[in-house]
Amino acid sequence: xxxxxxxxxxxxxxxxxxxxxxxxxxxxxxxxxxxxxxxxxxxxxxxxxxxxxxxxxxxxxxxxxxxxxxxxxxxxxxxxxxxxxxxxxxxxxxxxxxxxxxxxxxxxxxxxxxxxxxxxxxxxxxxxxxxxxxxxxxxxxxxxxxxxxxxxxxxxxxxxxxxxxxxxxxxxxxxxxxxxxxxxxxxxxxxxxxxxxxxxxxxxxxxxxxxxxxxxxxxxxxxxxxxxxxxxxxxxxxxxxxxxxxxxxxxxxxxxxxxxxxxxxxxxxxxxxxxxxxxxxxxxxxxxxxxxxxxxxxxxxxxxxxxxxxxxxxxxxxxxxxxxxxxxxxxxxxxxxxxxxxxxxxxxxxxxxxxxxxxxxxxxxxxxxxxxxxxxxxxxxxxxxxxxxxxxxxxxxxxxxxxxxx
Amino acid sequence: xxxxxxxxxxxxxxxxxxxxxxxxxxxxxxxxxxxxxxxxxxxxxxxxxxxxxxxxxxxxxxxxxxxxxxxxxxxxxxxxxxxxxxxxxxxxxxxxxxxxxxxxxxxxxxxxxxxxxxxxxxxxxxxxxxxxxxxxxxxxxxxxxxxxxxxxxxxxxxxxxxxxxxxxxxxxxxxxxxxxxxxxxxxxxxxxxxxxxxxxxxxxxxxxxxxxxxxxxxxxxxxxxxxxxxxxxxxxxxxxxxxxxxxxxxxxxxxxxxxxxxxxxxxxxxxxxxxxxxxxxxxxxxxxxxxxxxxxxxxxxxxxxxxxxxxxxx
Numbered sequence: 001x002x003x004x005x006x007x008x009x010x011x012x013x014x015x016x017x018x019x020x021x022x023x024x025x026x027x028x029x030x031x032x033x034x035x036x037x038x039x040x041x042x043x044x045x046x047x048x049x050x051x052x053x054x055x056x057x058x059x060x061x062x063x064x065x066x067x068x069x070x071x072x073x074x075x076x077x078x079x080x081x082x083x084x085x086x087x088x089x090x091x092x093x094x095x096x097x098x099x100x101x102x103x104x105x106x107x108x109x110x111x112x113x114x115x116x117x118x119x120x121x122x123x124x125x126x127x128x129x130x131x132x133x134x135x136x137x138x139x140x141x142x143x144x145x146x147x148x149x150x151x152x153x154x155x156x157x158x159x160x161x162x163x164x165x166x167x168x169x170x171x172x173x174x175x176x177x178x179x180x181x182x183x184x185x186x187x188x189x190x191x192x193x194x195x196x197x198x199x200x201x202x203x204x205x206x207x208x209x210x211x212x213x214x215x216x217x218x219x220x221x222x223x224x225x226x227x228x229x230x231x232x233x234x235x236x237x238x239x240x241x242x243x244x245x246x247x248x249x250x251x252x253x254x255x256x257x258x259x260x261x262x263x264x265x266x267x268x269x270x271x272x273x274x275x276x277x278x279x280x281x282x283x284x285x286x287x288x289x290x291x292x293x294x295x296x297x298x299x300x301x302x303x304x305x306x307x308x309x310x311x312x313x314x315x316x317x318x319x320x321x322x323x324x325x326x327x328x329x330x331x332x333x334x335x336x337x338x339x340x341x342x343x344x345x346x347x348x349x350x351x352x353x354x355x356x357x358x359x360x361x362x363x364x365x366x367x368x369x370x371x372x373x374x375x376x377x378x379x380x381x382x383x384x385x386x387x388x389x390x391x392x393x394x395x396x397x398x399x400x401x402x403x404x405x406x
Numbered sequence: 407x408x409x410x411x412x413x414x415x416x417x418x419x420x421x422x423x424x425x426x427x428x429x430x431x432x433x434x435x436x437x438x439x440x441x442x443x444x445x446x447x448x449x450x451x452x453x454x455x456x457x458x459x460x461x462x463x464x465x466x467x468x469x470x471x472x473x474x475x476x477x478x479x480x481x482x483x484x485x486x487x488x489x490x491x492x493x494x495x496x497x498x499x500x501x502x503x504x505x506x507x508x509x510x511x512x513x514x515x516x517x518x519x520x521x522x523x524x525x526x527x528x529x530x531x532x533x534x535x536x537x538x539x540x541x542x543x544x545x546x547x548x549x550x551x552x553x554x555x556x557x558x559x560x561x562x563x564x565x566x567x568x569x570x571x572x573x574x575x576x577x578x579x580x581x582x583x584x585x586x587x588x589x590x591x592x593x594x595x596x597x598x599x600x601x602x603x604x605x606x607x608x609x610x611x612x613x614x615x616x617x618x619x620x621x622x623x624x625x626x627x628x629x630x631x632x633x634x635x636x637x638x639x640x641x642x643x644x645x646x647x648x649x650x651x652x653x654x655x656x657x658x659x660x661x662x663x664x665x666x667x668x669x670x671x672x673x674x675x676x677x678x679x680x681x682x683x684x685x686x687x688x689x690x691x692x693x694x695x696x697x698x699x700x701x702x703x704x705x706x707x708x709x710x711x712x713x714x715x716x717x718x719x720x
Contacts, residue, residue, distance in 0.1 A: 052433035059437040114418070121419040128422055159419070168425050176438040178445050184422050 006033070006069065007381070008062070008077035008179070009373030011187065012048075012170065014213025014236060015329075016040050017057050019065040020362075020370040021074060022377055030378045034069030035362065036061040045213040045232045046083025046187075048169040059177050076182035077174055078373045078380075080190055081128055082214045084232040085163040091119045094154040097137075102149045104137065109145060109153070116157035126167055128184050129160040131225040141222060158225055160186055183380065188216035188228055190372030195327045195351025198223065203321035206344065207351070208307060209369060210330035212236045217307050219314055227314045231306055235330035238299050245295045246287050252276050257333075262293045263300040264335030300336060304343040317345045324348035329366035485511045487543035495551025496577035497531065502547055505529070514539050530573025530601075531565075554578070555611040556589040556631060564601070566592075568611035572601035585626065587614065587644070591634030606636045613642055613660045621664040624671075641689045648683060650700070655689025663688040666695060674699075 009020040021034030038061035042050030066072055093116030097108055117130050133156035135145040142148055171181045192207040201220040209216040215231040238261070243253035260274050273286035308315065323346040326336060331350050340348035353363040357371060434442070486508060491499045506522050519537045526535040526549065536548040554565035554575055565575040566589050575583065592604045610631050617625035627647035635641050644652045648671070654663050670686060674697070682700025690696060 052435065055433070055435035055438055059435045059441075063437055117418050119419060126422045126425060127419050161419070162422075164420075164422075164425060167422050171422075171425065176434050176442075178438075178441050 006072050006074045007182070007377050008065065008074040009080075009190075009370045009377060010058070010062070010077050010174065011080040011369045011373070012043050012046075012054070012058055012173070013040055013082075013211055014044055014046070014234065016212070016366070017043075017061040018367060018370045019058075019061045020367075020374055021065050021069045021072070022374045023069075024377065024381055030374060030381075032357075032359070032362070032374065034065040034067075034072070035359075036063070036065030036068065038064065043213075045234075046081070046230070047085065047166050048173065051169065051173065055173050055176055058173050062177055062179070074179050076180045078183045078185055078377050079170060079174060079181050080187045080369050080373055081162065081167070081170065081184050082187040082211070082216050082230055083162070083166060084214070084230055085166050086128065086160060086186060086228075086230045087162070088158055088160045088228050089119070090156055090158055090227075091116055092154060092156045093117070094152065097150055097153055102151065104145045104148050104150065104153055106146060109135070112153050112155050113157070116155050117159070119159065121159075121161055124164050125161045126164045127159055127161050128167070128186060129158075129189070129228075131158040131160070131228075132156070133158065133224045133226070134222050158227065160228055183376070185373055185376050186216065186218075186228055187211070187214075187369045188218040188230075189225070190370075190376060191216070191327050191351075191368040192218050192220070192325075193372040193375045194354055194357075194368050195325050195372075196220070196322070200322035200325070204319045205322035206311075206315065206320055206324045206346075208304075208324065208326050208328075208331075208340070210234055210303065210326065210328040210336075211366075211369075212329060215303055215307065215328075217311075219311060219320075221319055227311060229307070229310050231303065231310070233299075233303055233306070234328075238296055238330065241295045241299050242292065246291060248276065248287070256287065256292055257296065260289055260292050261296050262334045263297055263339045265290070265293050265297065266335070296333065297339065300333065300339050301343060304340055308343060315344070320344075320346050325351040327351040327365045327368040329364075331365045484514060484543040486514050486517060486545055488545070490540065490544055490546045491549070492547070493549035493551060495531070495549065495553070496579075497549060497551060498577065501576055502526065502549075514541065514543055514545065517545060529576075530567075530571045531576060554583075554586060555607065555614050557583065557586045558589050558592075566604060566607060568607055570603035570605060570607040572604060587628040588630045589633065590630050591632040591636075591643075604633070606633050609636065609656065610642065613644075613654055616660040617664055620661055621668055624664055624668060639689075649686055650683070651685040653685065653687045653689045655691075657691070658688075670695060670697060 005024045007022055007024055009022065011018045017038045017040050019034070019036040020032060022030040023033045024030050038057050040054075041057045042048060042053030042055075043057070048054045062074070066074065093112040093114070095108060095112040095115060097104055099105055099108075112135075113132065116132070121127065134141045134143070136142065136154045137145050137148050137150035138152055145153060167184065171184075174181050188207060188209050191209040192201075192205075196205050196207060202223040204219075204221045206219045207217065212235045213232070214234050217229050217231075218225060219227045235257075239250065239253045239257055242248060242256050242261075243250055246253070246256070248256065256274075256276065270288075270290050272289045274289050274292070275284055275286055277284040324337075324340045324344050326340060326348060327350070330336070337348045337350055350365065351368060353365075353368065353371060357363055361367075362371065489499055489502055489506075491497075491502055505526055507525075508517065517537075517539070519539070522537050523535045526532050526537075526547070531551055532549050533552050534550045538546045540546050552565075552567035552569070552571060552573070555568050556566045557575075558564040558566060558572065563575060563583060564572050565578075565583075565586075566572050589604070589610070592606075610633065614625065614628070614631070617628065624646070628644055629647060630645040632643040632645070635643060640656045642654045642656075644654060646652055652667060654660060666688060667686060671683070674681060674683060678699065684698040684700045685696075686698075687696045
C-alpha cells in the first residue's frame with residue numbers, strides 16, 4: 001500500500017453536494033487536496049428521492065474534486081448522513097464487578113459495554129453509530145475504569161440508527177462510482193468536531209447544524225455524546241415561508257433571505273421597504289423589510305423551540321457550560337445567535353472553522369460537515385493504522401492465533 | 407472501545423456495514439457508467455494479459471513436446487567425435503588430447519569447458535586457451551602459445567618465456583632449442599602449479615630479440631645470459647662463444663651496444679687474430695669501451711700489453 005492515500009469526505013445535502021478530498025500521508029497527517037461542489041438534485045432532507053439525478057449530481061461533484069486534486073482516484077469515502085429517518089435511543093449496561101479484589105478487569109468492561117449495545121432494532125433499521133457514554137463505577141464517572149475498585153460498573157450507549165433502505169441508497173450512489181464507503185458519520189457529529197473543542201465538549205455544549213433541508217443537533221456532556229437528532233426543517237423552509245408569506249417566487253424569496261434576512265428584528269421603521277429584484281427593472285416591486293424579518297424570526301425561533309422540546313430533560317443550562325454553537329449555511333443569518341440564546345437560555349455563538357483550514361472559501365459555515373468528516377478520517381485512519389501495526393507485530397499475531405479479535 | 411465502528415456481534419443489532427448491495431439494475435449516471443466501463447475494460451485488459459501469458463506458455467510447452475531436440479539435455483547429446491585445434495605455436499592435436507584426457511565416449515555437453523581450459527593452460531606453454539562446443543560432436547580449441555627466449559640447464563630442458571614463465575617445452579625443433587642461450591643467475595622456484603616466474607625476463611627478451619633480429623651473427627654466438635647483476639648493477643652479462651663476458655648496460659639502447667660490440671670484435675680480429683677476449687664492458691658510459699684480452703691466448707702483440715685493458719675509442 002502507498003504511504004499516501006486519498007480519502008474523500010462527502011456531504012449529500014438538499015441544496016448542495018460537497019466533496020472534500022484529503023491526502024492521508026504516512027497514516028499521520030491529512031491535507032486538503034481537492035474540493036468539488038455541485039447543485040444537488042434528487043435529494044430531499046437527506047434522503048435520495050431520485051437515484052439517477054442524485055447520482056449525476058454526486059458523481060459530478062466527485063469528478064470535479066478528483067480533477068482539482070490532480071486527476072487522482074479516491075481510495076474510499078466517509079459519507080455524512082442526515083435526514084428525519086435517523087433516530088436515536090439510550091440503553092444502559094450494568095454489571096457487578098466479578099473479581100474478588102473488587103478491581104475492574106477488561107472482561108468486566110467488555111461485558112458491560114456489550115450489554116449496553118445489545119438492544120435489537122426493527123427489521124428495516126440499521127445502526128449507524130453506537131456512542132459510548134462515560135463509565136461509572138458505583139455511580140462515579142471514571143475515564144478509564146480498568147483497575148479501579150468498586151462493586152458496580154455501568155455504561156450508557158446512545159445508538160443512532162436509520163432506515164436501512166435510505167442508508168443503502170446513499171451508499172449505493174457512492175459505490176456506483178466505483179468508490180467504497182469506509183464510514184457513515186451523522187452530520188451533527190462531523191460538524192461538532194470542527195466547531196467545538198474538547199473542553200467545550202467536556203463542559204457540555206449543544207451544536208446545531210442548520211442546513212438547507214435539515215437541522216442536525218448533538219448535545220455533549222462530560223466529553224461524550226448525550227443525544228443526537230435531526231429535524232426535517234432548514235433554510236429551504238425559511239425560503240418557502242418567505243415565498244408564501246410575501247407572494248414571491250422561490251428565487252426571489254431566496255434572494256430576500258440572503259440580502260435582507262435577519263433572525264431578529266432590526267428594522268426600526270415599520271414602513272421600511274426593500275426592492276425584490278433591486279435592478280429597477282419593470283415589474284420589480286417592494287416588500288416590507290419588517291415582514292421579512294418577522295417571517296424569518298418566527299421560523300428560526302420555531303426550529304430552536306422544537307429542538308429544545310426534543311432534547312427534553314437531557315438539556316439544562318447548568319450542564320451546558322459551553323453554551324450553544326450554531327453552524328451550517330443558515331447560521332450565517334444575522335442575529336441567529338441571539339435567538340438561540342433567548343430560546344436555550346445559554347450563550348450561543350456561530351461556530352468558526354479551525355485554524356488549519358486556510359482556504360477562505362472553506363471557512364464558510366456550510367462546509368463544517370465536510371471539514372468535520374476530514375477530522376474524523378484523520379482520527380480513525382490513525383487508529384486503524386495503529387491497530388494494523390499492533391496486529392502485524394508478534395504480539396498481535398499471537399493474539400490473533402489465540403482468539404484475539406481483529 | 408470506540409463509537410459505532412465495529413461490526414455487530416451476535417447479540418448486537420444489525421450495523422450499516424452489513425448492508426448488502428442491491429443486485430437488480432439501477433439507474434446510473436453517465437459518469438458512473440463511464441467509470442464502470444473503465445473498470446470493466448481494465449479488468450478485461452488484465453485478464454487478456456493473463457490469458458495471453460497462459461496461451462504462450464501452453465504453446466511453448468506444446469512446441470517442446472513436438473521438438474524435443476530443441477531443449478535436449480546433456481545426457482541426450484552426441485558423444486565427442488573430434489577436437490578441432492587452432493594454435494599459433496607448435497602444439498598439436500595429440501598433445502591437446504593427451505593433456506585433456508577425456509574419457510571414451512564422453513558426450514559433448516558433458517565436457518567441462520572451464521576445467522579443460524585450466525588443464526591446457528597449467529603447463530605454461532599455453533598462454534591462453536579458448537574452448538567452444540560445435541554441435542553436435544566437435545570441440546573447438548584455440549591456443550595462444552608462449553615463445554621461449556632462453557632455456558635453463560637441468561635434468562630436462564626448461565624454457566623461459568618473455569613474461570618470465572618457466573615451462574617444459576613440447577614440440578619445439580631441436581635446432582631452435584639448441585640455438586637458445588641458457589639463462590643463469592636466476593633462482594628457479596618450483597611451485598604447486600609449476601615454476602615461479604623469473605623477474606627481469608622482459609629485459610633479457612629485449613636484448614635477445616634485438617640481437618636475433620639486428621645482429622644475428624652475434625646472437626648465434628650467445629651461449630649464456632646471466633641475471634646475477636641485473637638487480638644490483640642493472641647490467642646483463644652474456645657469455646659468447648668468443649667472449650667470456652660481455653656486459654650490457656640498461657641505460658643505453660641495446661642495438662647501439664650490439665653495434666659497438668660487433669665493431670670491437672671486428673677490430674680485434676683484425677689486429678689480434680686468434681686472441682681470446684675475456685671481457686667487453688659496454689655498460690661503461692662514455693666513448694671508451696674497456697676490453698680485457700685473455701692472457702692465455704697466443705700473443706701477437708707486445709708482452710707488455712698482455713692483460714692490460716684496452717680501450718676502444720668510438
